[in-house]
């Protein structure tokens with residue numbers, strides 16, 4: 001049979017090994033690809049030790065969805081070097097980690113050193129810490145910042161190392177540590193399935209395509225189908241998780257969706273006047289595999305918008321095709337494209353936009369971020385910037401900014417992996433799953449201000465939406 005895909009050799013070998021192991025353990029179909037290169041129920045015993053493992057000989061595992069841990073070195077009874085598994089087929093990216101530890105002794109204290117980050121600049125310098133949960137405490141928490149150290153290590157060829165101290169407190173628990181709150185492909189599927197079961201008349205879920213490993217590329221359309229002709233409606237297109245390790249983007253995206261399908265009066269008005277198209281997970285394979293930046297085949301999909309291939313970048317290809325099609329359709333009024341990301345060195349939520357020659361367009365583009373800044377105390381307009389770096393040329397924002405006409409706006413919405421400062425705060429406030437979701441709700445309701453639909457809340461007669469130009473002109477400062 002012809003080979004369908006040119007996977008890199010190392011990966012194919014791994015996949016064969018893992019498939020063989022799956023047969024023995026009888027794990028469910030599809031699980032094999034999560035195992036690529038991850039430690040699999042690895043018990044780390046002292047060098048030279050040959051007896052049966054004892055309590056306190058830690059058992060590491062990352063063979064689960066979105067798991068990532070490539071190697072563990074025993075340094076001492078109390079200290080372990082941990083190696084992030086690089087993105088599949090792309091060794092350049094090593095940031096996301098997500099693994100479990102069990103077989104611990106009560107009150108066992110350890111130091112874990114994550115020794116092979118591919119980035120040197122990191123929010124760990126500013127107080128960020130990994131998240132942790134355990135069997136009886138299933139809600140993720142951030143570790144206390146005082147237990148986390150980020151430094152150039154003389155023991156690791158002067159690499160930047162993040163070390164954290166942890167004290168296990170319950171013997172029979174499984175502890176899980178991660179770079180940030182995980183949001184897996186399965187979690188999204190459960191969420192979308194539960195939305196579908198509600199049979200909401202204004203929500204449609206489609207499979208826009210499949211990933212290389214045949215995972216669903218979901219597209220949601222949220223709008224009141226009965227209200228106004230589609231011609232009059234503006235269309236807002238939102239995508240998330242092109243970068244799989246940027247899990248906060250999924251919480252934001254879910255916040256947007258939750259708000260838009262709610263009974264909130266603002267949501268009802270928005271559904272009457274706007275069509276929302278949302279692709280919640282643009283890179284489902286990368287998310288499933290526990291990659292940070294790339295797809296299964298090692299592509300940073302956010303650098304391939306100019307010429308995506310239907311077989312190497314099928315999800316991106318499908319989304320681009322849809323947007324190009326809509327852009328050519330005179331019945332569609334595509335006005336916003338927002339791609340949601342998470343940022344590893346900045347605080348707050350903020351946006352990137354494009355640079356235009358036309359000063360008036362530049363001003364109009366600043367309107368939405370300004371309004372969002374008024375609605376979301378964690379969103380910073382001063383961190384928002386407009387650029388045309390060459391390196392960003394293949395991104396969705398840049399590519400679509402060039403494609404769509406000059407009444408459309410393309411943004412990247414970024415949110416810190418760590419925290420935000422508000423006007424009144426003296427110290428950074430770490431983001432939680434809930435505050436990420438809240439930012440999403442605020443993004444959704446900002447469209448009401450943008451389209452000046454506020455009067456509809458009290459007086460719900462269908463009226464014509466003003467053109468964006470007319471609105472933005474008097475918003476300008």
Ligand SMILES: [Zn+2]
Pocket residue numbers: 243246341342
């Ligand atoms: Zn990103």
